[in-house]
Amino acid sequence: MTDLTSPVAPPPTAPTTADKSQFDSSSARKQWQVIARRFLRHRAAVIGVVIFVILVLFAFLGSAFWQYSYTDLGFTRYENPTANHPFGTDRLGADMVAQIIRGTQFSLQIALVVAFLSTLIGVVLGALAGYKGGWVDTAISRFIDLLLVIPGFIIAAVLVRNSFVATATGGGSSNWLVVALYLGLIGWLSIARVIRGMVLSLREKEFVEAARALGASTSRIIFRHILPNTVDVIIVNATLAVAQAVLLEAALSFIGLGVHSPDTSLGLMISLNKNELNLHPWLFLIPFVFIVLISLSVNFIGDGLRDAFDPRQKRVKA
């Protein structure tokens, strides 16, 4: 529970780029160009971006272009994939393309909310703990230790169960946002630890001392001087958090403690179709492939970003 246990937390991969000039905007622009060029050379990452963009367009604009809506029932049930229904139809006679569009949309929404929320909480608390030190650091670090003792998966499952009570009164209510918020509230521990470690070393640098000598406020020092130097780690972690959130949400929905009707998600679709694997395998395999596509493409993007940000990295690894 002390720092000795930290090997499981992701090590801060990129070195701190604290010595880059804060004020020279042309060199800053050039650095981003270098990073972009290095990222574009990473073939898997570029493919990941392409797939991810296609998935986002498919999920959020697909329903406007596709001929059927997810509410259209009454096609032949369990129809094999055909030209008319490329992904077939399910047990209610609904078109699977329309269902997948909606499922992907919910899965992506949840993942993006989770990644945003957990990164925000983690960065703010980690930076506060690292910069303030003293009792603030002790309080935040002990709180993280406390939360590490209870697996986050369990906390999320217990909290999500609360959003089900409405269903007992008849007529379920939308709960995807609830699931996303709870997953975000438990997912910030590792990024907070990483940021805390980086801020601990950054706050001793001369440019922070200079800012303090010039009378900058604490929040200005943290947000304008220290955190810009951790932006590489933050971006990489936020990307990887999207992939983790997709998988975690799917697992929660699979055991029945995640998203429920009227909302949906790819994980819930797999859970509903888990007994169809023998007779109607496409009902199971298509949402499965979409989950893998999302998390694989996001993981590739994260990997590419990590390599692009890291100036020591010479060789591109998969």
Place this chain on the structure above:
Amino acid sequence: MLRYIIRRLMISIPLLILASFLCFALTTAMGDPLGEWKLQKPRTPAEISAAYERTGYNKPFLERYGSWAGDFVTGDWGESVVPGNAGRDVKTDIGKAFVVTFRLVILAEIIALLLGMLVGVIGAVRQYSLFDYTATGISFAMFSMPLFCVALILKTGGISLNNWLESIGADRWIITAGPPGDGFKGGFGEQFFQYTGAYILPTISLVVIQFALYSRFQRASMLDTLNADYVRTAQAKGISEARSIFRHAFRNALIPIVTVSSLNFGATIGGAVITETVFGWSGMGKFLVDAITKLEPFQVLGFMMVTAVFIIVFNLIADVLYAFMDPRIRLD
């Protein structure tokens, strides 16, 4: 060392007390255990107030926490409270579930650890070889895969295998409903047949999960030590490559993997939720899912406390092992 262990255990006590409070608040946030029962059909007020009286859920939060915590430390972990399911002793149920999970997890962990170490070491020694790229690709894919799908596909494959075995006149081999409750029966051959049939698929599905993690860690730490100055020095002095790899690099590369695996073991003992759900094992994970679904506060609480103790203990084991393997680490 002993003093360090004692000090760590002393620190764990306030941590556990805080954790128990947090867990109690969480189970309260889970919802009123009688909330759904009340809505199932019209209940008389007398019935409702009697049920609340029995569960203690008509009392204020702190009072309920106090009475639960007092009972818990004296060994009474409470009972299930929802009517229709009431009166099951939490400690007995958790004990049974724990034995089931432990048998499953320990085997899978050992296989995954050995396999992960082997693949990680080969991947590091032959860096950027075809083997390395394949292993990296597989573990990358495993990280991106919803593992309940892997388990479901394995289960379907097992059922197909059974049907095929039956069609050629053999017995069904794979058991997809957990190990038989009354133990394995028959001669040694039959028992072995049943044992492997029950264990093989859940073990594979657990190994797949852990293997990706262990092989990545082993590869990274092995690369670190292979590039370290002392290995280069040893090679410059003329020892064989095998000796430099095994005696110098490998032994030092073991340190992080031992830490990671003991931390990981502490967490997995809390239940292989997905694997147990898919393969119908009534272990810790299944126990938790059922308890949450049925809104059983004391079952969830008991589970959380057991998990918390295991995580704390294995954190301590990880630190102590770390100090044993790396004499530069001073714990006191």
